[in-house]
Amino acid sequence: xxxxxxxxxxxxxxxxxxxxxxxxxxxxxxxxxxxxxxxxxxxxxxxxxxxxxxxxxxxxxxxxxxxxxxxxxxxxxxxxxxxxxxxxxxxxxxxxxxxxxxxxxxxxxxxxxxxxxxxxxxxxxxxxxxxxxxxxxxxxxxxxxxxxxxxxxxxxxxxxxxxxxxxxxxxxxxxxxxxxxxxxxxxxxxxxxxxxxxxxxxxxxxxxxxxxxxxxxxxxxxxxxxxxxxxxxxxxxxxxxxxxxxxxxxxxxxxxxxxxxxxxxxxxxxxxxxxxxxxxxxxxxxxxxxxxxxxxxxxxxxxxxxxxxxxxxxxxxxxxxxxxxxxxxxxxxxxxxxxxxxxxxxxxxxxxxxxxxxxxxxxxxxxxxxxxxxxxxxxxxxxxxxxxxxxxxxxxxxxxxxxxxxxxxxxxxxxxxxxxxxxxxxxxxxxxxxxxxxxxxxxxxxxxxxxxxxxxxxxxxxxxxxxxxxxxxxxx
Amino acid sequence: xxxxxxxxxxxxxxxxxxxxxxxxxxxxxxxxxxxxxxxxxxxxxxxxxxxxxxxxxxxxxxxxxxxxxxxxxxxxxxxxxxxxxxxxxxxxxxxxxxxxxxxxxxxxxxxxxxxxxxxxxxxxxxxxxxxxxxxxxxxxxxxxxxxxxxxxxxxxxxxxxxxxxxxxxxxxxxxxxxxxxxxxxxxxxxxxxxxxxxxxxxxxxxxxxxxxxxxxxxxxxxxxxxxxxxxxxxxxxxxxxxxxxxxxxxxxxxxxxxxxxxxxxxxxxxxxxxxxxxxxxxxxxxxxxxxxxxxxxxxxxxxxxxxxxxxxxxxxxxxxxxxxxxxxxxxxxxxxxxxxxxxxxxxxxxxxxxxxxxxxxxxxxxxxxxxxxxxxxxxxxxxxxxxxxxxxxxxxxxxxxxxxxxxxxxxxxxxxxxxxxxxxxxxxxxxxxxxx
Numbered sequence: 001x002x003x004x005x006x007x008x009x010x011x012x013x014x015x016x017x018x019x020x021x022x023x024x025x026x027x028x029x030x031x032x033x034x035x036x037x038x039x040x041x042x043x044x045x046x047x048x049x050x051x052x053x054x055x056x057x058x059x060x061x062x063x064x065x066x067x068x069x070x071x072x073x074x075x076x077x078x079x080x081x082x083x084x085x086x087x088x089x090x091x092x093x094x095x096x097x098x099x100x101x102x103x104x105x106x107x108x109x110x111x112x113x114x115x116x117x118x119x120x121x122x123x124x125x126x127x128x129x130x131x132x133x134x135x136x137x138x139x140x141x142x143x144x145x146x147x148x149x150x151x152x153x154x155x156x157x158x159x160x161x162x163x164x165x166x167x168x169x170x171x172x173x174x175x176x177x178x179x180x181x182x183x184x185x186x187x188x189x190x191x192x193x194x195x196x197x198x199x200x201x202x203x204x205x206x207x208x209x210x211x212x213x214x215x216x217x218x219x220x221x222x223x224x225x226x227x228x229x230x231x232x233x234x235x236x237x238x239x240x241x242x243x244x245x246x247x248x249x250x251x252x253x254x255x256x257x258x259x260x261x262x263x264x265x266x267x268x269x270x271x272x273x274x275x276x277x278x279x280x281x282x283x284x285x286x287x288x289x290x291x292x293x294x295x296x297x298x299x300x301x302x303x304x305x306x307x308x309x310x311x312x313x314x315x316x317x318x319x320x321x322x323x324x325x326x327x328x329x330x331x332x333x334x335x336x337x338x339x340x341x342x343x344x345x346x347x348x349x350x351x352x353x354x355x356x357x358x359x360x361x362x363x364x365x366x367x368x369x370x371x372x373x374x375x376x377x378x379x380x381x382x383x384x385x386x387x388x389x390x391x392x393x394x395x396x397x398x399x400x401x402x403x404x405x406x407x408x409x410x411x412x413x414x415x416x417x418x419x420x421x422x423x424x425x426x427x428x429x430x431x432x433x434x435x436x437x438x439x440x441x442x443x444x445x446x447x448x449x450x451x452x453x454x455x456x457x458x459x460x461x462x463x464x465x466x467x468x469x470x471x472x473x474x475x476x
Numbered sequence: 477x478x479x480x481x482x483x484x485x486x487x488x489x490x491x492x493x494x495x496x497x498x499x500x501x502x503x504x505x506x507x508x509x510x511x512x513x514x515x516x517x518x519x520x521x522x523x524x525x526x527x528x529x530x531x532x533x534x535x536x537x538x539x540x541x542x543x544x545x546x547x548x549x550x551x552x553x554x555x556x557x558x559x560x561x562x563x564x565x566x567x568x569x570x571x572x573x574x575x576x577x578x579x580x581x582x583x584x585x586x587x588x589x590x591x592x593x594x595x596x597x598x599x600x601x602x603x604x605x606x607x608x609x610x611x612x613x614x615x616x617x618x619x620x621x622x623x624x625x626x627x628x629x630x631x632x633x634x635x636x637x638x639x640x641x642x643x644x645x646x647x648x649x650x651x652x653x654x655x656x657x658x659x660x661x662x663x664x665x666x667x668x669x670x671x672x673x674x675x676x677x678x679x680x681x682x683x684x685x686x687x688x689x690x691x692x693x694x695x696x697x698x699x700x701x702x703x704x705x706x707x708x709x710x711x712x713x714x715x716x717x718x719x720x721x722x723x724x725x726x727x728x729x730x731x732x733x734x735x736x737x738x739x740x741x742x743x744x745x746x747x748x749x750x751x752x753x754x755x756x757x758x759x760x761x762x763x764x765x766x767x768x769x770x771x772x773x774x775x776x777x778x779x780x781x782x783x784x785x786x787x788x789x790x791x792x793x794x795x796x797x798x799x800x801x802x803x804x805x806x807x808x809x810x811x812x813x814x815x816x817x818x819x820x821x822x823x824x825x826x827x828x829x830x831x832x833x834x835x836x837x838x839x840x841x842x843x844x845x846x847x848x849x850x851x852x853x854x855x856x857x858x859x860x861x862x863x864x865x866x867x868x869x870x871x872x873x874x875x876x877x878x879x880x881x882x883x884x885x886x887x888x889x890x891x892x893x894x895x896x897x898x899x900x901x902x903x904x905x906x907x908x909x910x911x912x
Contacts, residue, residue, distance in 0.1 A: 001581065004589050004814050015556055015816050017823030021897035022834035024826060028851050031690050033720045037596050039818045044558050047814055051562040057582035060570030068572055075480050076570050079524050088535025094550050094744030095880055096539065100872075103537030104743045117517045128608035128745070129800035131787070139645065168787035168797035172619075172646075177792045215506040245516040246504055252511045262800065266480070270804025271583040272573040272605065272764060274746035277800075290645075311645035315549060315611045315638045315733070316744025328531055334521025337479040343500040344481045344488075350503060351491045365495070365503060393578050401575075404788070421482040422491060448772065453578035458777040463769035467758065467782060469602050470592040 001057065001454075004040045004050055005471050014044035038473050057454045058271065059398055065424050067352075069369045069401035069413025070163065070211065072241045072263035074345075079332065080266060080325035089324055094316045098302055104320065105301030109294045111327045112278075118338065119240075120250025121257055121280030124289040126318040130238060133258025133277030134169035134205075139310040140256055140281055140288040141203050141232050142173060147288075147308060153202040153230070157193065161186045161212065161405040163238060166205045175202060182407055186212030186371075188222055197229035207236035208252065209243070209367035211405040211413075213349065223253025232256060240264045241417070242346055242368035245339035256281045265326035276322035292317065342368075344418035348425060352416050355429035359436045369415035373408050374436075383439035383446050385410040388432070390457065393450035395431045478524060538743075541877035543899050545835070547855050547890025548686070548880045549610075549636050550744065551736040553714065553824065554894055556815045559738045563808040573764070573803070577779045584778035587766040587803065590810035597716050597813070598730035599723025600752040605764035606806040607749030607798065610733030611642035614710055616796055617729045617751065618647060618678055620760040621706040626677035630668070633657040634685030635710065643680075655679075661689040661848025661857075665699065672703035678728075682710040683719070687888065688832075688855030689848050690719060697726030713737055713750070714892075715853050717825030722752075729753045738812025739805055748805035759785060762796030764803075827893035828854040831900065835891050838904040847886060855890045857882065862907075870910035876903060 042050070060066075066073035083089075092101055112123045127133035138156065145153040156175040158166050161182040170177050180192040187210060197204075204226045208216045216222065223233050235249040235257035241264045249257050261267050262275035269275065279290065290313045292303035303317075333341060345368040353362065353370045360372040374385040389399035389412060401413040416425060439446055448456070483491075492498065504512070522530070544552040567582070574580030574587075587605045594603035607613035618629050630653045631640065643652060653671055658664040663681060672679075679700050683693050693709060700707040709727035714736045722730035734748030735741075753761060759782060767781030787794040816824065832854040836846065839858055847857035864881035871878040879889035891900070 001585060003585070004810075005592070013817055013819065014558060015820035017820055018554070018827060018893050018896075020823075020827050020830055022830050022900070025830040025833040027690075027718060027829060027853075031719045031851060033716070033718065033724060035599055035721060035724050037599075037716065037721070037818055037821070039593060039596060039816065039821065040814045041817045041819075042814055044815075047558050047811070048562060050814075051565065051586075051811060054582035054586050055565040055567040057580075057585075058567040058571050058574075059576075059579040060567045060572075062566040062570045066572070068575075071572050073572055077478075077480055079528060081564075081569070083528065083531040083535075086532060086535040088532070088538045088540065090740040090742050091540050092538050092743040093541075093544055093546055093552070093741050093877060095546055095548055096541075096877065100539035101743065103534040106537065107531075107534050114518060128612070128802070129798070131797045131799045132608060132612075135797055164786075164788040164791050164794070165797050165799050167792035168790070168794040171792040171794070172797045174648075217506050217508065220508055220510060243504075243507070245518075246513060247507050247511045248513055251513065260800075268569045268804075269572045269800070270802075271568055271571040271580075271586075271807065272803030273800040274802045274805055275800040312638060312641040313612070313645055314642060314745075315609045315636075315747070318744070319746040320743040321740075321746060324531070328527055330518070331527045331530065332521055332524065333479055335516040335518040337521040338518065339516055340479045341481060343503060344479070344483060346503045347483075347488070347491055347495075347500060350495050354494055365506065367506075389576075390578065393576065398572075398579060399576055418479070418481045422487040450578050454581045455578055455775060455777040456772040458577045458771050458779045459769045460779050460781070463767040463779050463781040464784070467602075467765075468768040469588075469758070469765060469781075470595045471589065473592075473596075 001053055003471055004042060005473060007042050007046045007050055008040035010041060012041045012043045014042060014047055064396045065420060065428055066398040067400050067414045067416045068398055069415040070238055072415060072417055074266055074417040075419035076266055076268035077329060080328045083328045084321040084324040089321060102301055105294050107327055108323060109296055109301050111323050114330045115259060115278060115280065118244050119257060119280055120248040121282060122286040123278045123280040124293045125278045125323055126290045126314050127258065127277040127279050128314055128319050129273060129275040130258055130260040130277040131165040131169055132313060133279040134165055135172055136279040136290050136313045137234055137256040137258055138170055138173035138175060140285055143288045143308065143310050144285055145202055152200050155200050156202050157196045157204045159188055161210060161407050162205060163207065163236060166236060185214055186210045186405060186407060187214060187216055190218060190221065193222065194225055197225060197231060199230060201229050201231035203232035203234050205234040205236060207239050209239045212371050213366040213369035215367055219252045238263060239368065242342060244342045246342050250282060255285060261322055261326040266329045267322045267325040274319045274322055276319040341418045348416040348418055348420055352414060352425045352429060356432060359433055369413060371408050371411050371413045374410035374412060377436055377439050378410050381439040381443045383443050385412050387446040387449060388435050391435045391446050391449040392431060394452045397428055397431060541875055543876040543895060545889055545891060546877050546880050548888055549638060549733060550741050551892060552741060552894055553736050553892050555738050558815055559808060559811045562811055568804060568807055574780060577777060581778060584766050586807045586810060588768065588778050590806045591766060593810055593813045594750050594752050597713055598752040599721040600730055601755045602758040603752040604761045605766060606801040606803060607751050607763060608802060609747045609749045610710060610731060611639040613731035613749035613751045614639055614680055614708065615643055615646035616762045617708045617731050620729060620757055621678035626675055627651045628653060628676045630655050630671050630676060630679040632663040632681040632685060632691065634687055635680065635682045636686045660850035661687050662691050662850050663696065665692060665695055669699055672705055676705045678706040678708050680708040680710065684712060684715060684853040687848050687857050688852035689850035690853055693725035694720060701726055714825055714828060717821035718829065728757065734809045737809035739808060746802055746805055748802045748809055760795050763798045763801050824893045828891065831895055832856065832891035835889060835900050838900065842908060854892060855888060857886055857888050859886050867907060870906055874906050
């Protein structure tokens with residue numbers, strides 16, 4: 001594909017600047033920039049064709065099945081996009097007087113209430129993404145212990161099956177990470193947890209269902225162990241889709257959590273963001289929430305700074321338009337719809353897993369996702385999980401998450417979500433089984449997959465060893 | 477009510493049968509009874525028609541102003557139609573992070589082009605794929621500079637309150653030192669040097685400063701260099717169409733709020749944190765970075781690269797915890813910069829600075845004075861005996877959102893290319909007629 005700079009021509013332009021109707025002001029020369037800024041000069045039609053071309057070489061949920069585990073790539077309803085494009089939201093300045101933005105504030109308040117109904121917790125909507133919510137949540141944990149003059153609680157316990165953001169967020173929050181092993185099914189090793197807990201424990205981070213898609217059946221025992229030693233329970237909301245409306249993190253004994261609105265509540269992921277990662281906590285912690293939150297006073301909605309707030313984690317109030325989409329979604333589904341969506345997500349995962357029993361069998365039922373190990377296929381044929389994933393691309397299916405969690409060898413993690421039909425799942429199962437069968441007869445073909453994509457496999461080692469991180473404009 | 481689930485009743489039954497189950501409830505057997513929720517306390521779902529009507533009625537409760545003279549971190553610029561339309565393409569909107577390069581060349585190339593434009597705009601070597609916003613980018617820029625010996629962050633007295641608040645949340649407060657100011661409304665360079673010592677990791681300033689004044693950024697950069705202190709420069713990207721960019725000011729890291737590059741005001745978000753640095757620091761950058769490489773056949777290909785910095789590989793040793801960023805906002809910003817071109821950006825910057833100085837002159841002629849003497853870009857603070865609230869109320873009655881009141885006498889005005897002389901004359905007339 002041509003780059004936008006390759007489409008650039010001296011003299012071409014697509015923007016006609018407004019006519020300056022006042023006397024032109026000349027800034028003091030000492031402030032003026034002298035270095036050139038090279039931006040493309042492109043006509044409007046060429047910009048349109050450029051981005052159309054780029055979009056044709058992108059793959060979203062609208063293009064096909066996207067069972068990327070842990071990412072909950074469900075359908076992003078068009079109604080959400082329409083409501084988030086309303087002028088009454090997009091054109092509001094964040095520093096208008098509260099009385100002139102009652103619509104925005106009411107929406108934020110109502111969304112917090114919806115999230116509270118689903119999780120049992122009180123929310124600040126400020127964090128911009130899941131990992132940002134984690135960081136805010138861990139700061140709340142730290143602030144809580146410090147508010148009780150308990151300064152020795154600096155250690156956070158994290159299972160080795162956790163999402164990578166968990167330990168990274170804890171490190172950023174200034175905590176010491178204690179990694180504990182998991183059992184083979186990814187569930188918490190209770191003995192290891194007990195051994196790790198002590199009077200220096202700040203808390204324990206867990207996602208439930210865990211990253212193997214299984215519900216932690218001993219969750220009540222786990223929360224008692226952690227609470228008994230004086231630690232707090234952090235819920236990583238990345239896997240909330242499985243249980244929304246079915247079980248609340250608060251009732252499982254969690255104290256703090258974040259939600260990924262861009263996973264569970266159907267807001268699109270935009271090729272990497274923007275997401276939204278509201279951080280929530282039990283009543284006894286709500287005075288620590290990031291500021292501001294929205295409260296209702298008589299019939300007015302106003303901003304409020306919680307008394308012991310950890311402060312602001314971001315400018316303004318969060319990714320507001322993403323909130324509009326999540327709010328629209330929850331209003332549309334309502335109580336039965338939320339429960340129904342969770343159930344179908346679990347149904348779809350179990351169904352696809354069952355359909356794949358021919359190539360990999362795991363006992364028992366999963367929640368919204370499951371992990372297959374391609375270790376045996378690899379031993380038999382040298383075809384790896386990567387090869388299988390890449391071969392799916394030729395069948396217009398986005399590969400599952402690969403090589404995660406690390407506790408499973410040659411892992412492929414599938415999360416079909418509830419918005420896929422039986423037909424799609426049947427087709428995907430057939431595609432995957434065919435690929436695995438092919439491994440046993442023509443492995444080489446799979447080593448060089450995909451064949452039909454825009455590129456063949458990229459050389460990632462070269463990219464990292466000899467980083468080319470921008471267009472070389474001298475070369476064009 | 478729609479759940480957006482495509483299953484027919486018959487299919488659900490078939491699927492349950494395949495699993496040897498008789499009801500959907502049985503799927504949740506592994507959940508202990510004591511955790512199960514009896515009833516989800518939410519209203520019933522609504523039709524799309526009803527929801528659209530409800531949400532529209534909320535949007536209508538917000539007041540919109542055709543003329544906006546308020547900035548302070550969120551800027552009302554014109555967004556060209558081609559940007560508004562093309563950014564909506566659903567292949568961009570509904571994609572995840574481009575983990576699978578073969579399927580995501582379009583997304584990866586858009587980021588690579590964005591990185592190139594951010595490098596051009598800041599004059600630095602390497603850009604990441606975006607951060608949450610300008611304030612979080614500033615906070616993480618500090619972490620790039622901090623080491624065991626150097627932990628102090630000096631900030632200009634004129635960085636935005638909200639940036640300072642975010643820094644205070646992210647960073648040990650004992651490590652943040654606010655530098656003194658001078659009479660011009662800038663950082664005091666003489667006193668600044670006394671703050672530099674061998675525990676100082678970095679200095680952070682915003683250009684222009686929160687009061688609109690253009691800081692002597694190059695001098696700050698030179699001083700920082702003398703003392704071995706890293707220089708983090710937060711910039712308003714539109715101003716880069718005219719004034720010295722971070723490279724010219726010897727900055728080590730440039731960050732900024734990219735909202736003004738084609739993103740809506742949107743009540744504060746989603747916005748875009750941009751972040752660029754020199755090659756020497758590239759392996760400390762947080763977040764995604766796209767690189768160019770070749771595929772198995774030797775053709776050009778783009779991939780996510782330098783991933784050894786990131787959380788999914790390095791876990792607690794990662795350079796940051798960031799995973800999701802503001803990719804779609806970055807795509808939009810790149811479209812905006814491509815649409816504007818170098819000349820368009822310069823024209824917009826010139827319109828902003830000219831309009832702002834015109835309004836300033838008109839307000840001075842009404843007896844207002846300027847709080848700061850320093851040269852400003854498109855924001856300035858006025859002082860007058862007229863009660864700020866009363867004045868702004870008069871403007872609001874006429875559908876004009878005036879400047880941000882800083883006190884009963886002081887207002888921070890912001891003027892962009894979206895207003896004309898006629899609009900500004902009307903503003904002055906209203907002030908003259910209503911409150912003067």
